[in-house]
Amino acid sequence: MFVGGVQTVRERTIRAVAALAGAADPAIEGTAGPDVVIDSRLATPGAVFVALPGEHVDGHDFVAAAAANGAVAAICTHPTDAALAHLVVPDALQGLTRLATGVIAEAKSSGLRTVGITGSSGKTSTKDLLGQVLAAHGATISPKGSFNNEIGVPLTALRVTDDTRFLVSEMGARGGGHIAWLCRIVPPDVAVVLNVGHAHLGEFGSVEAIALAKGELVEALTPQGWAVLNADDPLVAAMAARTRARLAHYSLTGEPAGDLRVWAEHLRADDVQRHSFTLRAAGAGDDGAIDCAEPVELQGPGRHQVVNALAAATAALALGVPPVTVAGALSGAVAQSAWRMQLMPRADGVLVVNDAYNANPDSMRAALVTVAGMRRAGGRLIAVLGDMLELGAAAADEHEKLGALAAELGFEVVAVGQLADEIARGVRRGFGTVTRVSDVQEAVAVAQANLQPADVVVVKASRGLALDRVADALAAAGETA
Incomplete structure (x- = not known):
């Protein structure tokens, strides 16, 4: 309370x-x-x-x-x-940090509940979902965009007012100790770990090192806190041994273990891969026993959004938000951050999917699989793909795998960036069609050529390539077609 x-x-x-x-x-x-x-x-x-x-x-x-x-x-x-x-x-950053730390300490002493979210992919989408769920139950601060570093976390914390009930903090890491440091500014009551993947592999050196860094979030919990863990990711599930807190597990494949257990049943998808499902939960949260089966209809496309929704639901249920409120808020939640699986239908019938905010091997796969499910009768699948940054020595191999996956799923590929040749090599290995382009303007021209009303175009790369310009140009072209 x-x-x-x-x-x-x-x-x-x-x-x-x-x-x-x-x-x-x-x-x-x-x-x-x-x-x-x-x-x-x-x-x-x-x-x-x-x-x-x-x-x-x-x-x-x-x-x-x-x-x-x-x-x-x-x-x-x-x-x-x-x-x-x-x-x-x-040091000015240290001054900002000390100010935020003090404000949060005061607020927590008066009842503020804090949630930290980390993971290799899906942090911002999950943060956006959870922010809207908690806001349906009480005054909530949750940043727009990806304010997940040593500047963004304290700036978000300093938006807390005396009547703020919940604060959601997205926490990223570019090395060991980063998340532990952020947790000293905003000590979490609930720690959500989504997954351990290949994002920032070049900086960490191994997936195991990434898992070690992400697990700092659950290590920051007190015994009264909640560790919300993805039971379907072995590296995340293993973090249960690194925390003193109560355990809340969520799963897409069936009822998991834990003090609080959340899972999805009866998954269905519409023609643009927006999923509906039954939200199941059992066990107990802060307000007592939970046993529910509530319908949810997500507004954002992709099976991976169901996983994000389960993570958000688990955190909210742990904090005592009623199941019916959680399900209703998930069903009404809309995108809060730009360029993440943003559907941009054109007047001529072409569908442009702007997922150009960022990219790593896991999010690339999720995006391509999702858009492949949007294929329409008589239409083509086209993917404008650019570099996935910060992969280190694995970069060439991961980009070739990306091209091969795109070919396997039936995409015609437009490849741009420093690693476009590696993407193209993978597409050709998969006997697909690929055009290597030199810049954004050429990418737009090639992707736009011969577009038909039933075609679906997805645009995705790491933020440094700014391929949102391609998506915007393609969407605008439909207005003058």
Whole structure:
């Protein structure tokens, strides 16, 4: 039960902000808040601006601009000429981190419940689903997009107000210790681990090292917490041995083990691979015994979204959200973050699927399998595929496997990027059709050529390739066709 106050603002004295951030007492009266920003253009009246150093620019150069937009204080490493309170700290990021840590500690003492989500793929989609489920039960903070690093997590945490009941944090890792560090800012009451795959393989070196890093999330739990684990992923299920918390398992293949057990039955898919199923749960959550069978109809396409929905449902049920509320919210949930299996139907009948936000071998497979299920009578499947980044020594082999899978599923492939030749080699190995292109403009031209009303086009690559431009151009072409 939430027992916090009813105030809806995060304003506090400038001196209190300084104390939380680890700055010397500025001896300045007045209040700051509610917003904390790192972009001077986003400063609002009363805001606190954090002057982070950047690769190309220094946040201290923009303190005056933040002040002009209404900021009343800046967390910085040295004073500037700007007319606002300077909260001087040894390191601006550390100041931001200390401020967020203090705010969350205060909020948790008043009843805030926190959820951390990690995994090699599906973090943002699951976070978006869970945010909407929890919001149906109480005031919830959940970031839009993928704010899952040392800057995004504290900035999201600083949106918490006195009436916030739930905070959902997406937690990424690019090395060992990263998630443990994020958990010191936002200690989780519920830790959700989705999967262990090949994303960032080049940085970690092995899947086992990835599993070791992801498991830091469940290690941060207290015995009163909940470890929400994917029973269908052996590396995730094994994390049960690394936590003191209660265990909640979810599965797509049948009833798993655990104090709380969640699974799906009677899966069905429509013509664009939106799935419906019966949400089953047994065991007990924070509010007592659970035994339910509730219908769910997801709005997003893909069988993998059922797995994401089960993860979100398990976390919510563990926190005491009623099953009927969970099922209803999952059925009404819509995409919160751009370029993730975004359906873009054209007026001429062509369907463009924009999944260009990011890519790794696991998410590529899920996307291609999902879109293959959308094939329409008399129509073709076309895939514009680009590089999957951060795969290290495995990159060439994984891209060739990707091409072979696309050919096996019946896609005509347009390959772009530094590893387009490897994609093309895989397509040819699978006796498929492939065109190697040099840039976005050529990719659009080749993909657009000879499109017919029943065709389905999917666009996917790592974010660094910005292939969302291809999807947008193809969708726009339908307006003038």
